Amino acid sequence: MTSLIRISINIIVLLILAAIPLGLSNMDGRVNFDISIMFANISSFLQGLFSGDSWYYHQGDRVRFIISDLFSFFISSYLYMIVASFIVVILSIILGIFFWKKSSKRLDASLGILGVIPDFLLVLLLQLSVVYINKNFGISTFKVASSSVSDPAIFLPLFTLVLVPLFYLVKSLSDVTFDVSTENYVLTAKSKGLSKLYIYVYYVSLNVFPYLKADLFKVTSILIGNLFIVEYLYNTRGLTSILFQYQVHFGYQYNLVVMCLLSFFILYLACYFTIWLFIVTVERCISR
């Protein structure tokens, strides 16, 4: 019940948030703040949900159904997200649990800096370095940005998407692994003469997975935050392009923005549960 209330409050806040650019703007040399416009928009949107008007948006002269357009963009965003999050989780399990000693040392020392570099800087630096390499050595390594839908840039967006959450997750997992490895049951297992690999798989990782699952919320949040920047800067097809590009080309459309923000939330949930399912499956397979 409380979660229902929370979600409805969230939706209301979201509706108001998306309406702010309509109500708060510069007009005729002064700042205009008009709440009535905001609420008029919100109420017409809500009415439109039932009458069907809110499900269509204008693309120049054409009027198009939001869901059918949104869906294809959603799928491409989802694919980037899901591939990235699988890479993150698998790599962080390997690095964070099995090689925690090495990776925590490295992370503390040199690689930790990479973790604080924000995604957009990373993108720009990578793009610059690709251009630099291409200019000086004549090798075109990776695509700097997608030029068309059929020819998307894949490596660099994924790389950028993966890097920041990976560092975060490896760091927190190796901390947890350290804690687990000091437990007495590990010592018991060791004194039984079980091999190191066996202990890692059956004792350590099974006890680290709950923390991994708890961290998934945050990791997915970080991933989504990165997705905005990555899609925008690499010009890849995705939800961000609807949210930002369509505004520039076709004007600010309230229903489109709201739908977009809601679909980001759906994207978040979809990614979270896909990864969660994956981890649970792995867990089950081990513990059987």
Place this chain on the structure above:
Amino acid sequence: MLAFFIVISIIGPYVAPYDLDYSKKIDHIYTSDGERKLISSPFPPSKDHLFGTDKWGYDILTLMLYGAKYTIFTVLAVSLVRVIIGAATGILAAMGKREIASKPNKISLFSGIPTFIIIYFVMLGINIEPIFSTSSLLLIQGTLMVILGVPGVFNVVCNKTLEVKKSAYIEAARTLGGSKLHISIKHIFPAVKGNLLLIFLNECIQVMHIIGQLGIFNLFLGGTEKQYLPTIYLSMTHEWAGLIGQSRSFLYHSQWIIVFPLLAYLLLLISLYFTSSGLNKYFKDNIRRTSYL
């Protein structure tokens, strides 16, 4: 490796303030010279223009020094206010609590929407071709960043305080009849002081992230100037994230326009990071358990 860290942790705090002071001292020198030569701007880095000039012949070094105060002061001020408000409310809230409430699983609509998007929507209408003055825009944006950042600090401080509250000396102080306010000020605050410094530095890094992200989306700190035909966005304050954002297109040619603000921004971030990791090392608990593996 550890020695390297100790050196960094000693140097870090001295290196970082130097960076900050350095830019502040010079930024009142005024040399926005639109040089006109037969070669058209942008000029590559040379003796006259150490970092080169941008498309309109402005010296990038000057722009950066000019904009530095906005970037740095905003980052410092916003994180300071965040920490002060978050710490004060966090400590008091933790003192008021009897039991440690178990954290509910936080999944809300906004976990899918990053912070900068919220600021983006609020600022979209008023930041581009602003009517408000630069300082009031800074104030609005700063306030937004503070509001959105306080809960994070609050949580951290609250948890830390609950941890400290368990120690014996707090119990002793309470037995002696110390009021909650007294205990908060005299006992809890000194205990979490070190952590607050650490939180402050981390907040600085986070605020820099947000400013940079907004810059990428053409919402520069202190106002965006929009010019038409072709539509370009310019930072009115020349703060670093704005310089990065407005010169995003110089990826393929005259890269110096973007490289130097980028490097400066990066250096500031890294100096903050080293300071914080040095402090982290310093404040780390000495209680160490040994791993069995």
